[in-house]
Amino acid sequence: LLAILTRCCCDVDMPLAYPTPTYSLYPVLAEIQCAPVAEVPFGNDYRLPKLLEKTGAGLTIVCNPNAPTGTFIAPEEIGELAKKLQGVLAVDEAYVDFAADHCLRLLKKHENVVILRTMSKGYSLAALRFGYALGSKRIIDMMIKVKDSYNVNAITQVAATTAIQDQEYFRENVGKIVRERGRLTAGLRDIGFEVRDSQANFVLARIGRPTAREVYEKLIEKKIFVRYFDMAGLQDKLRISVGTKEQNDILLEALRGIVRQEK
Amino acid sequence: LLAILTRCCCDVDMPLAYPTPTYSLYPVLAEIQCAPVAEVPFGNDYRLPKLLEKTGAGLTIVCNPNAPTGTFIAPEEIGELAKKLQGVLAVDEAYVDFAADHCLRLLKKHENVVILRTMSKGYSLAALRFGYALGSKRIIDMMIKVKDSYNVNAITQVAATTAIQDQEYFRENVGKIVRERGRLTAGLRDIGFEVRDSQANFVLARIGRPTAREVYEKLIEKKIFVRYFDMAGLQDKLRISVGTKEQNDILLEALRGIVRQEK
Numbered sequence A, B: 001l002l003a004i005l006t007r008c009c010c011d012v013d014m015p016l017a018y019p020t021p022t023y024s025l026y027p028v029l030a031e032i033q034c035a036p037v038a039e040v041p042f043g044n045d046y047r048l049p050k051l052l053e054k055t056g057a058g059l060t061i062v063c064n065p066n067a068p069t070g071t072f073i074a075p076e077e078i079g080e081l082a083k084k085l086q087g088v089l090a091v092d093e094a095y096v097d098f099a100a101d102h103c104l105r106l107l108k109k110h111e112n113v114v115i116l117r118t119m120s121k122g123y124s125l126a127a128l129r130f131g132y133a134l135g136s137k138r139i140i141d142m143m144i145k146v147k148d149s150y151n152v153n154a155i156t157q158v159a160a161t162t163a164i165q166d167q168e169y170f171r172e173n174v175g176k177i178v179r180e181r182g183r184l185t186a187g188l189r190d191i192g193f194e195v196r197d198s199q200a201n202f203v204l205a206r207i208g209r210p211t212a213r214e215v216y217e218k219l220i221e222k223k224i225f226v227r228y229f230d231m232a233g234l235q236d237k238l239r240i241s242v243g244t245k246e247q248n249d250i251l252l253e254a255l256r257g258i259v260r261q262e263k
Helices: A002-009 A025-032 A050-054 A075-084 A137-146 A154-165 A167-191 A212-221 A245-262 B002-009 B025-032 B050-054 B075-084 B137-146 B154-165 B167-191 B212-221 B245-262
Strands: A016-020 A037-041 A059-063 A088-092 A113-118 A131-135 A202-206 A237-241 B016-020 B037-041 B059-063 B088-092 B113-118 B131-135 B202-206 B237-241
Touching: A002 A025, A002 A059, A002 A088, A002 A137, A016 A025, A025 A037, A050 A075, A059 A075, A075 A088, A075 A113, A113 A137, A131 A137, A154 A167, A154 B154, A167 A202, A167 A245, A212 A237, A212 A245, B002 B025, B002 B059, B002 B088, B002 B137, B016 B025, B025 B037, B050 B075, B059 B075, B075 B088, B075 B113, B113 B137, B131 B137, B154 B167, B167 B202, B167 B245, B212 B237, B212 B245
Parallel strands: A016 A037, A016 A059, A059 A088, A088 A113, B016 B037, B016 B059, B059 B088, B088 B113
Antiparallel strands: A113 A131, A202 A237, B113 B131, B202 B237
16 A cells, blocks of 8 residues: 555655654655655654655655654644645554554544554464555545556455454454553563553563663573664664563573673 | 566667567566567467567567457467567467467477466466566576565465475366356357457457447446556457356346437
């Protein structure tokens, strides 16, 4: 869906804009479309950077909750941005299942907003590769024009429809992650990590000594895999997916050992 | 897959070439990619037009068997074309399940050939939307570079793998269509249509009086739907899908009535 949107809205003269750090696919989409990117760094508060209004982009993407920071921008703040933009504003809600709020109400007021969702996270159906877009008729019609001629196949449509109807399973599933996210966050803080409250199914944890890279490498030795991004603003942090209770306990135990060793 | 190939091979300076009449999607793909088209009309024999070698196209597509003519070009003739082209030659084998031969053996000799297939026809799995490409590492690598980041979903992969392993069902299925194609062709000729032997799951039937358009419209009144293309070389012809024995009998009966009425 993002690829389709980029194809609709961007070209050599129409940049793709987004705040950074964020999902690493966005610049790739721009490159395929031969469009320049306008990357606007977040401040320390991870609120929408003011400059994002002024890029003249054909498409602006805000990942909310954002990856890999787990931070969430209030829908009203995103609505304010939508008003100021000439181009399309895509809110990538891939992780919204784990957040306390969402941007659906913006669709009534802002014709240039499109929301992207997936069943890969809260529904635990990553292998289904099912995503969907919600937006005004104008935007959806434009996307239909340039998308491949065929739709999601029939089996996948049935599976996705069935899954979305089972809200009880969905809530239970999300509830498990949200509870463990709280426990993992508290455990990490207890060890000495600085962890911002996350609204996603991962947390971003900052550490001074040992360095994030050292911790990352020592975890690999123990066959525990977290994400380390060697990028501006992320070199002192680890992105850690919320696992099962057992997995989180193993991780916290390992981290306790690594940090104690250092002292 | 054709969209991906067009994206790889064509742009404003690199046309998309194909012989006409053929599948109506090709010019649409070119338009999305902002690439010009080089349409080279078939002669009356529906063999490869000589001019197809000289278009300077980034991508040349030959639909074989061709839609909507049902005609088939010998693989060796397509190999000769591949040798002369600078760009990529895609053989769209969407209908090859119903043909007596295919182009797979060209892949060993011609690095610029890519073959596209689907499970929508001979496997009766149109709703699965499963297509695949066969070609040299060079071409497949190039396609992987610009395709969307995710693959066909897990359920569809299992379904397609299971289907392709059941060659007995496939052969039985194709056999039914091929037998009915022969009976439909004979029946249409008997009524007065001029019908070329088809290698696809449809036939192209030519008629003088009543006109093809008149026949098409009278069939609609009887709730029988065939294809009429208001395009050069096709205005005196109808494309008729091979149905079940019962469907074909109903069609032939209806056509007999329409043609008799005219006399």
